[in-house]
Amino acid sequence: EAQVTQNPRYLITVTGKKLTVTCSQNMNHEYMSWYRQDPGLGLRQIYYSMNVEVTDKGDVPEGYKVSRKEKRNFPLILESPSPNQTSLYFCASSLYQGAVSPLHFGNGTRLTVT
Amino acid sequence: ELKVEQNPLFLSMQEGKNYTIYCNYSTTSDRLYWYRQDPGKSLESLFVLLSNGAVKQEGRLMASLDTKARLSTLHITAAVHDLSATYFCAVSIRGTSGSRLTFGEGTQLTVNP
Numbered sequence: 708e709a710q711v712t713q714n715p716r717y718l719i720t721v722t723g724k725k726l727t728v729t730c731s732q733n734m735n736h737e738y739m740s741w742y743r744q745d746p747g748l749g750l751r752q753i754y755y756s757m758n759v760e761v762t763d764k765g766d767v768p769e770g771y772k773v774s775r776k777e778k779r780n781f782p783l784i785l786e787s788p789s790p791n792q793t794s795l796y797f798c799a800s801s802l803y804q805g806a807v808s809p810l811h812f813g814n815g816t817r818l819t820v821t
Numbered sequence: 822e823l824k825v826e827q828n829p830l831f832l833s834m835q836e837g838k839n840y841t842i843y844c845n846y847s848t849t850s851d852r853l854y855w856y857r858q859d860p861g862k863s864l865e866s867l868f869v870l871l872s873n874g875a876v877k878q879e880g881r882l883m884a885s886l887d888t889k890a891r892l893s894t895l896h897i898t899a900a901v902h903d904l905s906a907t908y909f910c911a912v913s914i915r916g917t918s919g920s921r922l923t924f925g926e927g928t929q930l931t932v933n934p
Contacts, residue, residue: 740922749825749909749924750864764922797863809854809866810922 709734713813716802721821723750728816730798737803739781740765740810741773743794750797756781773807788820796807823848825912827925831925835933837899842928844893844910852921853893854911856886858927864909867895 711732720726728739732739732802740755752765756770756775770792772784781800795817824847825918834840844853847888855867868877870886870893881904893910911924 715884742924747830749926750911751924752922755921766923799864809856809869810864811866812863814863 709811711798711800711811711813713796713816715816716814717817719819719821722789723787726785726788727784728796728798728818728820730781730783730813731779732781732800732811733779734800734802734811735778736800736811737799738777739775739798741769741771741783742797742799743779743792744797744815745794753783753796788818790820792818793820794818823850823912823914823923824915825910825923825925827908827910827928829928830926831931833927833931833933834848834897834900839899840897842895842897842908844895844912844925846891846893846910846912846923848914849890850888850891850912850914852913853886854913854922855893855895856909856911858907858909860906864912866877867908897930902932903934905930905932 714729737758741753742750744750751767753771754773756762798813801810802808828843828847853870856864858864868884873888875886886893905923907927907929909927911921911922913920
């Protein structure tokens with residue numbers, strides 16, 4: 708089944724403890740991106756990647772890192788999480804961003820930083 | 822900076838009624854998307870609109886795009902309870918290192934029996 712898989716679905720952590728949220732897609736998509744969703748703010752793009760080893764900042768990249776060493780994986784890294792990063796995170800992919808194809812979203816990761 | 826605004830943000834309507842959700846954006850774009858999100862779920866693609874005057878329909882939902890006015894609409898015809906969800910528009914613009922997608926705040930639709 709074609710899908711975007713995020714792990715974990717739920718994560719509670721403490722301020723300053725490094726964490727990684729994994730994202731993997733099995734559709735051979737070139738484009739992948741991370742969003743955070745907060746009430747009243749819609750989805751805001753954190754980082755995106757056009758292809759392997761090509762990443763760029765979205766609208767809210769501060770406090771986050773990403774890497775794209777393989778086409779299928781695009782992990783989101785929080786080196787020193789803070790409470791304002793408590794949010795619902797979505798990973799998404801599409802064939803390539805220049806195409807018509809819409810984004811396919813993962814099921815989300817609900818992160819709480821205390 | 823691209824701004825995408827949806828109106829209304831909250832919509833409560835009765836089954837059988839028609840209504841329109843509006844999506845305004847602030848700069849030239851090469852495509853516009855509509856997504857649906859059910860409570861506690863992920864986002865599901867509804868429509869992709871590419872050109873001025875584009876109109877797409879799926880069931881009771883119809884989306885249109887006016888690039889000159891920088892406006893897209895999502896029209897709901899004879900609403901049913903199953904359409905209750907949050908609807909997002911998203912606008913794509915091309916930058917030097919690829920396209921970026923900016924979402925509106927979302928319109929939370931509740932259809933009452």
